[in-house]
Amino acid sequence: MDRRQTFLMTSTPEAPPPTHRLRVDEEALAANWRHLDAMSGSASAGAAVKADCYGLGVDACVPVLQEAGAGAFFVAHWSEVAAVLDHVEPGRVAVLHGPMSDADVRFALETRVPPVINSLSQARRWNEAGGGTCHLMLDTGINRLGVTPSELSDPAIEALEVDIFMSHLACADEDSAMNKRQMDAFRAASGQVRAERFSLSNSAGIALGADYHFDMTRPGLALYGGVPRAEFAGKIRQVAHLEAAIIQVRTLQAGESVGYNAQFTAETPMRIGTVSLGYADGFLRACGPGNHLLYGEVILPLLGKVSMDMVVVDLSQAPETGEGDWLEVPFDLPNAAQQSSVSQYELLTVIGPRLRNC
Numbered sequence: 001m002d003r004r005q006t007f008l009m010t011s012t013p014e015a016p017p018p019t020h021r022l023r024v025d026e027e028a029l030a031a032n033w034r035h036l037d038a039m040s041g042s043a044s045a046g047a048a049v050k051a052d053c054y055g056l057g058v059d060a061c062v063p064v065l066q067e068a069g070a071g072a073f074f075v076a077h078w079s080e081v082a083a084v085l086d087h088v089e090p091g092r093v094a095v096l097h098g099p100m101s102d103a104d105v106r107f108a109l110e111t112r113v114p115p116v117i118n119s120l121s122q123a124r125r126w127n128e129a130g131g132g133t134c135h136l137m138l139d140t141g142i143n144r145l146g147v148t149p150s151e152l153s154d155p156a157i158e159a160l161e162v163d164i165f166m167s168h169l170a171c172a173d174e175d176s177a178m179n180k181r182q183m184d185a186f187r188a189a190s191g192q193v194r195a196e197r198f199s200l201s202n203s204a205g206i207a208l209g210a211d212y213h214f215d216m217t218r219p220g221l222a223l224y225g226g227v228p229r230a231e232f233a234g235k236i237r238q239v240a241h242l243e244a245a246i247i248q249v250r251t252l253q254a255g256e257s258v259g260y261n262a263q264f265t266a267e268t269p270m271r272i273g274t275v276s277l278g279y280a281d282g283f284l285r286a287c288g289p290g291n292h293l294l295y296g297e298v299i300l301p302l303l304g305k306v307s308m309d310m311v312v313v314d315l316s317q318a319p320e321t322g323e324g325d326w327l328e329v330p331f332d333l334p335n336a337a338q339q340s341s342v343s344q345y346e347l348l349t350v351i352g353p354r355l356r357n358c
C-alpha cells in the first residue's frame with residue numbers, strides 16, 4: 001500500500017545549497033578507466049557499477065565511464081538496474097546475483113538485461129522461461145557464487161546462450177599461489193564452454209599480467225581511486241572528494257570537553273570548528289581519532305568522537321577560518337584506509353546517500 005500523502009499542493013522547492021558535498025572528479029574517473037583498459041592489453045575493461053558505483057553515484061559515474069569507452073556494466077541486484085538503464089542500453093548491463101525467482105526472470109526479460117547464471121537452479125529457471133542470452137559464472141575457488149567445473153556438462157548449462165563466461169579471483173590483491181590455480185582452472189573450463197567473451201579479472205587481477213586478461217576485465221575499486229596493488233600506485237587518481245563546511249566556530253576554555261563521552265578535553269583555551277559531516281555520511285567513527293581535515297594545506301586535527309552529522313576540528317592553526325568555510329577530508333584511499341583501518345572498498349561504499357544527492 002502506498003502510504004504517501006500529499007502535504008504540499010505544489011512541488012517542494014529545490015533544496016538550498018548543502019553544507020557538505022561529494023565531488024566526483026570526472027576527468028580522474030575517465031583517466032582511471034582508460035589506464036585500466038590499457039593495462040588490460042588486448043582485453044577491454046568493463047566496469048563494476050554495483051552499490052551505486054561504490055558509493056559515488058551511478059548518475060555521476062556511469063555516463064563518464066561509458067563515454068571513456070566502457071562497454072559492460074556489472075551490478076549485483078536487480079534493484080540496481082533501473083538507475084543504470086538511464087544511461088546504458090540493456091544488453092550492456094549484467095546482474096551478478098542472477099535470477100533467484102520467477103519475478104527476477106520476468107524483470108530480466110522485460111528490461112532485456114541479461115542475468116549472470118550462478119547455479120544449475122538458476123540455469124533451469126532461465127531456460128524454462130526461454131531466457132536467451134545470459135552470462136555464466138564459474139566458481140574457481142572463492143566459493144561464493146557460480147557453478148562448479150563439473151556442472152559445466154549439465155544439460156541445463158549446455159543449453160545456455162552465454163555471452164560472458166566469467167570467474168572471480170579471491171586473492172588478486174596478494175601474490176598468492178591461488179591466483180594461478182584459479183586462472184588455470186578458468187582456462188581449462190573455457191575450452192568446455194561456448195561463449196562470446198571470457199572474463200576473469202577484477203581491478204587487482206589486471207595487474208597480474210596478460211594470462212589473466214582474457215577478453216574482458218571487470219575493474220571496480222581502481223576506477224574509483226582505490227589502489228589494491230602496488231602496481232597501481234601513482235597511476236590511479238583520486239576520484240572522490242569529500243568536502244564539508246564549518247557550521248559553527250566556538251572557543252573552548254581549559255578543562256572544557258568536546259562531543260559524546262567528552263573524549264577530548266582542552267588543556268588551554270582553543271578555537272574549534274563544528275563541521276557538517278558525520279558517520280551518517282560515511283565518515284565513520286574509525287576515521288576520527290588521530291586523523292584530520294584540511295583547510296587548503298593546513299591540517300586541522302579532529303577532536304573527540306565523530307557524531308552522526310558533525311565532527312569537531314581544532315582551528316588553532318587556521319585563525320582566519322569562519323562559518324561557511326569549506327574543509328576537505330583527506331580521501332586518498334590507500335592512505336585513508338591505512339589511517340582508519342577501514343578497507344578502501346568500505347571507505348567508498350559507506351559514503352552516505354545524503355552526500356551523493358547534493
Ligand SMILES: *Cc1c(COP(=O)(O)O)cnc(C)c1O
Nearest residue numbers: 048168202203204218219220221
Ligand atoms: C565487485 C566485482 C568486481 C570488481 O571488483 P574490484 O575488486 O572492485 O575491482 C568484478 N567482478 C565481480 C564478479 C564482482 O563482484
